[in-house]
Amino acid sequence: xxxxxxxxxxxxxxxxxxxxxxxxxxxxxxxxxxxxxxxxxxxxxxxxxxxxxxxxxxxxxxxxxxxxxxxxxxxxxxxxxxxxxxxxxxxxxxxxxxxxxxxxxxxxxxxxxxxxxxxxxxxxxxxxxxxxxxxxxxxxxxxxxxxxxxxxxxxxxxxxxxxxxxxxxxxxxxxxxxxxxxxxxxxxxxxxxxxxxxxxxxxxxxxxxxxxxxxxxxxxxxxxxxxxxxxxxxxxxxxxxxxxxxxxxxxxxxxxxxxxxxxxxxxxxxxxxxxxxxxxxxxxxxxxxxxxxxxxxxxxxxxxxxxxxxxxxxxxxxxxxxxxxxxxxxxxxxxxxxxxxxxxxxxxxxxxxxxxxxxxxxxxxxxxxxxxxxxxxxxxxxxxxxxxxxxxxxxxxxxxxxxxxxxxxxxxxxxxxxxxxxxxxxxxxxxxxxxxxxxxxxxxxxxxxxxxxxxxxxxxxxxxxxxxx
Amino acid sequence: xxxxxxxxxxxxxxxxxxxxxxxxxxxxxxxxxxxxxxxxxxxxxxxxxxxxxxxxxxxxxxxxxxxxxxxxxxxxxxxxxxxxxxxxxxxxxxxxxxxxxxxxxxxxxxxxxxxxxxxxxxxxxxxxxxxxxxxxxxxxxxxxxxxxxxxxxxxxxxxxxxxxxxxxxxxxxxxxxxxxxxxxxxxxxxxxxxxxxxxxxxxxxxxxxxxxxxxxxxxxxxxxxxxxxxxxxxxxxxxxxxxxxxxxxxxxxxxxxxxxxxxxxxxxxxxxxxxxxxxxxxxxxxxxxxxxxxxxxxxxxxxxxxxxxxxxxxxxxxxxxxxxxxxxxxxxxxxxxxxxxxxxxxxxxxxxxxxxxxxxxxxxxxxxxxxxxxxxxxxxxxxxxxxxxxxxxxxxxxxxxxxxxxxxxxxxxxxxxxxxxxxxxxxxxxxxxxxxxxxxxxxxxxxxxxxxxxxxxxxxxxxxxxxxx
Numbered sequence: 001x002x003x004x005x006x007x008x009x010x011x012x013x014x015x016x017x018x019x020x021x022x023x024x025x026x027x028x029x030x031x032x033x034x035x036x037x038x039x040x041x042x043x044x045x046x047x048x049x050x051x052x053x054x055x056x057x058x059x060x061x062x063x064x065x066x067x068x069x070x071x072x073x074x075x076x077x078x079x080x081x082x083x084x085x086x087x088x089x090x091x092x093x094x095x096x097x098x099x100x101x102x103x104x105x106x107x108x109x110x111x112x113x114x115x116x117x118x119x120x121x122x123x124x125x126x127x128x129x130x131x132x133x134x135x136x137x138x139x140x141x142x143x144x145x146x147x148x149x150x151x152x153x154x155x156x157x158x159x160x161x162x163x164x165x166x167x168x169x170x171x172x173x174x175x176x177x178x179x180x181x182x183x184x185x186x187x188x189x190x191x192x193x194x195x196x197x198x199x200x201x202x203x204x205x206x207x208x209x210x211x212x213x214x215x216x217x218x219x220x221x222x223x224x225x226x227x228x229x230x231x232x233x234x235x236x237x238x239x240x241x242x243x244x245x246x247x248x249x250x251x252x253x254x255x256x257x258x259x260x261x262x263x264x265x266x267x268x269x270x271x272x273x274x275x276x277x278x279x280x281x282x283x284x285x286x287x288x289x290x291x292x293x294x295x296x297x298x299x300x301x302x303x304x305x306x307x308x309x310x311x312x313x314x315x316x317x318x319x320x321x322x323x324x325x326x327x328x329x330x331x332x333x334x335x336x337x338x339x340x341x342x343x344x345x346x347x348x349x350x351x352x353x354x355x356x357x358x359x360x361x362x363x364x365x366x367x368x369x370x371x372x373x374x375x376x377x378x379x380x381x382x383x384x385x386x387x388x389x390x391x392x393x394x395x396x397x398x399x400x401x402x403x404x405x406x407x408x409x410x411x412x413x414x415x416x417x418x419x420x421x422x423x424x425x426x427x428x429x430x431x432x433x434x435x436x437x438x439x440x441x442x443x444x445x446x447x448x449x450x451x452x453x454x455x456x457x458x459x460x461x462x463x464x465x466x467x468x469x
Numbered sequence: 470x471x472x473x474x475x476x477x478x479x480x481x482x483x484x485x486x487x488x489x490x491x492x493x494x495x496x497x498x499x500x501x502x503x504x505x506x507x508x509x510x511x512x513x514x515x516x517x518x519x520x521x522x523x524x525x526x527x528x529x530x531x532x533x534x535x536x537x538x539x540x541x542x543x544x545x546x547x548x549x550x551x552x553x554x555x556x557x558x559x560x561x562x563x564x565x566x567x568x569x570x571x572x573x574x575x576x577x578x579x580x581x582x583x584x585x586x587x588x589x590x591x592x593x594x595x596x597x598x599x600x601x602x603x604x605x606x607x608x609x610x611x612x613x614x615x616x617x618x619x620x621x622x623x624x625x626x627x628x629x630x631x632x633x634x635x636x637x638x639x640x641x642x643x644x645x646x647x648x649x650x651x652x653x654x655x656x657x658x659x660x661x662x663x664x665x666x667x668x669x670x671x672x673x674x675x676x677x678x679x680x681x682x683x684x685x686x687x688x689x690x691x692x693x694x695x696x697x698x699x700x701x702x703x704x705x706x707x708x709x710x711x712x713x714x715x716x717x718x719x720x721x722x723x724x725x726x727x728x729x730x731x732x733x734x735x736x737x738x739x740x741x742x743x744x745x746x747x748x749x750x751x752x753x754x755x756x757x758x759x760x761x762x763x764x765x766x767x768x769x770x771x772x773x774x775x776x777x778x779x780x781x782x783x784x785x786x787x788x789x790x791x792x793x794x795x796x797x798x799x800x801x802x803x804x805x806x807x808x809x810x811x812x813x814x815x816x817x818x819x820x821x822x823x824x825x826x827x828x829x830x831x832x833x834x835x836x837x838x839x840x841x842x843x844x845x846x847x848x849x850x851x852x853x854x855x856x857x858x859x860x861x862x863x864x865x866x867x868x869x870x871x872x873x874x875x876x877x878x879x880x881x882x883x884x885x886x887x888x889x890x891x892x893x894x895x896x897x898x899x900x901x902x903x904x905x906x907x908x909x910x911x912x913x914x915x916x917x918x919x920x921x922x923x924x925x926x927x928x929x930x931x932x933x934x935x936x937x938x
Contacts, residue, residue: 104706104815127710147655158653160662161630165878176903182811183843184627185880186616186666188887188895188925189907193629193662197655214712237573241596243683243749245714280712283756291750342651346573374652409634411654418657426657434645437914438658444913445906456657 002086005044008064012046012057019047019094030089032074032081036337036383036391037420040082042069042089049094051167051175051206058204059173061088067450068171070200072142073115075134077338078419080146080199084454090204092141098122099207105181106212107164112141112205128212131156134415135324141205146417147197151320154240154373155247155279156213158415163196167207171446181209194441199417200452202445216247216279220289221313222306224296225271229253229356231300232272233349236372238295240345244288248277249373250320253352256327256367256380260319263326268319269303274372275320276306277313323369327380331365334382337391339398341405342376342414351404355379358400362393376414402428418456426457436461471555474513477533481515481526488563490514499558501543501550505806505852505860506889509551511538511558518563520636520644520675527673528642530557536919537640539669541611542584544603546807547888549615549668553923559673561610567591568676574650575681576633581610581674597681600625603884604793610674615886616666620789623709623842624716624748625682627884632665636676640915650678663910668886669921671914685716685748689758690782691775693743693765698722698825700769701741702818705841707764709814713757717746718842719789722821725796725836725849729788732795737788738772743841744789745775746782792838796849800834803851806860808867810874811845811883820873824848827869831862845883871897887925895926905930 067087092113133150149158165179370377412425536556561582602619618627634648839846881894
């Protein structure tokens with residue numbers, strides 16, 4: 001702790017009691033970092049329970065000049081919630097309530113600490129669900145911060161399309177609300193989208209209104225194998241061009257299938273495999289299935305197997321569900337570093353071919369899984385944490401993936417965010433002038449640079465440095 | 470002209486030649502104002518042809534301290550492009566090219582001056598279309614500025630969901646790019662959405678990348694009459710809750726049908742009428758039609774008539790297409806003032822009932838049309854321009870509509886924007902703190918307040934004043 005943190009503690013510890021955490025062994029439990037970045041221990045953690053408490057915290061940190069990092073489930077992959085400066089970590093785990101569900105308007109109002117799984121559990125009896133499913137059981141606040149998505153964004157959109165309204169506490173403790181419950185609005189600057197994806201650098205989200213969707217009447221799921229990535233990707237492109245509203249279209253490459261065969265004791269052909277899920281009435285999904293099957297067979301697809309039965313669907317999707325743990329288990333003690341580029345879908349075959357070549361050249365083990373309906377794919381580097389030289393090779397492959405994505409007007413991150421790891425890539429993607437505009441906005445809203453310092457971009461351009469470890 | 474405009478003219482007139490307009494009779498032709506606001510004549514108009522020229526213009530106006538208003542087709546309804554200060558109007562009519570169409574990625578890159586109709590004409594041979602259809606033939610730049618939509622936003626989204634990337638010239642002449650061609654991205658602050666809907670107050674859009682959609686294989690369209698607004702709205706709510714992806718769901722109230730019967734020589738029952746359009750394969754639209762018909766009949770719907778034949782579809786939709794001209798023609802010499810609230814759909818019946826009561830109490834003629842799938846509806850006040858007292862009554866009804874919308878967490882504008890007319894409503898909707906944050910962002914990006922001055926909010930809160938005339 002430094003002087004500012006001590007002064008803050010003197011002022012607020014009595015009010016927060018057990019929820020004001022300074023004990024080193026308790027603090028250690030907050031050194032979250034699901035990804036490959038260094039696990040940092042916060043200097044101080046507080047667990048607010050109300051919006052009012054968050055306002056009090058922000059006003060006090062403003063007066064004392066203390067940096068603030070918001071923390072959800074700690075499952076982000078680019079060090080997005082890492083406490084790189086001495087400051088206060090605001091853990092939202094006690095603000096985890098679903099405040100309201102409006103079935104008629106198909107929306108809910110939640111606190112930021114609720115996880116996506118807990119939210120869906122609460123929604124179970126309403127006929128509605130929250131579709132977005134990043135790999136981990138992230139909190140809604142964290143998903144807003146990184147503009148997260150998952151496997152069914154191709155149908156239901158990302159957090160960008162899901163967040164209708166926010167309550168946000170600004171760096172000086174002012175509470176604002178953005179958006180409304182209307183499905184569309186032309187009223188003023190789109191502050192909702194400014195905060196969504198800003199990774200906690202502009203304000204702390206204390207309440208969110210989210211769009212929900214009706215639980216589909218029927219679900220049809222299954223898989224389709226191809227001899228080439230191109231056949232699989234072309235099937236996706238043609239399906240989307242025909243306007244077929246698929247719920248999921250996921251690709252596993254042969255290395256991913258191989259890892260899953262071992263991990264889940266399966267016997268799948270080790271070929272590029274599309275996992276497809278359809279939602280709707282019986283007539284609609286049958287029509288969609290027939291369209292996709294015809295397209296896929298024309299493009300060399302085989303072993304087409306789909307089912308509406310829940311157990312059978314789970315069996316068919318098993319490899320997709322297990323892709324990440326299977327990759328991790330394929331090498332004892334390994335850490336997985338997941339990359340995250342997203343390209344226009346016409347360039348996806350090239351992008352994946354380039355990735356395969358780079359992985360092979362680097363001599364790495366790295367299955368590929370992709371949300372191919374969006375053009376988004378992840379290379380899962382399976383790395384030995386004790387071999388820095390392996391990490392360097394992976395870093396070079398990652399750079400080449402990002403550079404290729406940017407060369408075809410794609411993005412350096414489809415859903416993981418910038419955090420610490422992609423700050424240079426952000427500049428390469430948007431250019432100095434656009435990142436300078438982001439800095440201008442940041443300085444206007446958070447003049448002291450206290451909110452999640454060091455993330456997304458450095459306030460002083462010259463010091464920006466990507467951090468792969 | 471003042472000194473600054475004269476200095477600007479001395480510097481730039483030679484370069485722009487005929488495209489630098491100072492002649493009063495030519496300037497008069499730019500006093501656009503489709504809506505009910507005062508028609509103001511710009512002091513100076515320029516017609517750039519390239520992005521480079523826009524950069525030059527912005528850098529020069531920055532040096533000379535000259536206000537700048539961007540102008541598209543001039544069809545906005547809230548005085549959004551009105552030149553309220555002595556300054557330069559940048560007319561984008563010569564930047565109207567479609568720069569690229571990528572059929573595989575289902576997107577296009579356009580200059581801001583292309584109109585939505587011209588864009589669709591160019592797309593005709595590609596199998597793709599740009600769905601958004603505000604009432605007028607607006608330019609894409611104007612639609613970005615006001616976050617516009619139209620009748621099929623319920624399926625295809627608004628400009629918010631349509632703009633993938635922008636090139637924007639900042640107030641000092643710096644060119645930036647936002648977004649990419651990727652369908653999703655978590656890379657940094659969402660500048661695309663910040664500019665979309667900012668009504669030209671933060672920068673001038675010089676290029677936009679837009680999502681397109683496949684022309685539907687089949688289109689089924691028709692109408693359904695109800696004894697009550699509630700029956701019609703409940704049909705919409707239930708349809709959406711079942712996840713039926715309707716392309717259009719439009720409501721006309723009895724007064725609107727009456728005006729259309731006169732104007733278009735129709736003989737429709739003067740009852741609340743839903744106009745429905747479905748897009749998709751034959752099997753899908755038949756399934757959707759059956760679902761909607763069953764829901765509607767349960768809720769008292771009658772005279773259900775739908776067709777896939779283009780002529781017959783046009784006949785069935787005639788009243789919807791003609792609603793605005795029919796309202797205008799219902800009273801010789803009248804001007805139509807279109808309101809624009811949007812409410813959560815569960816509150817739509819109440820909102821329309823409240824509007825009917827207020828219209829009747831005020832003794833006004835005012836048909837109602839609604840994009841009811843979005844909860845967005847327009848009261849079309851048919852007013853005598855020579856009777857200010859009528860306008861005052863309409864203003865009071867409009868205020869009551871806005872206040873009701875805000876009381877149920879809706880918005881004061883679904884698609885027309887704030888402009889001059891809804892600046893007070895913006896504050897009522899978002900609160901002082903959120904509008905102050907908008908001001909903070911505005912000042913950071915445009916410190917001299919030169920871009921579209923007076924629109925969305927006044928930079929100095931105390932002087933804000935709504936202007937209904």
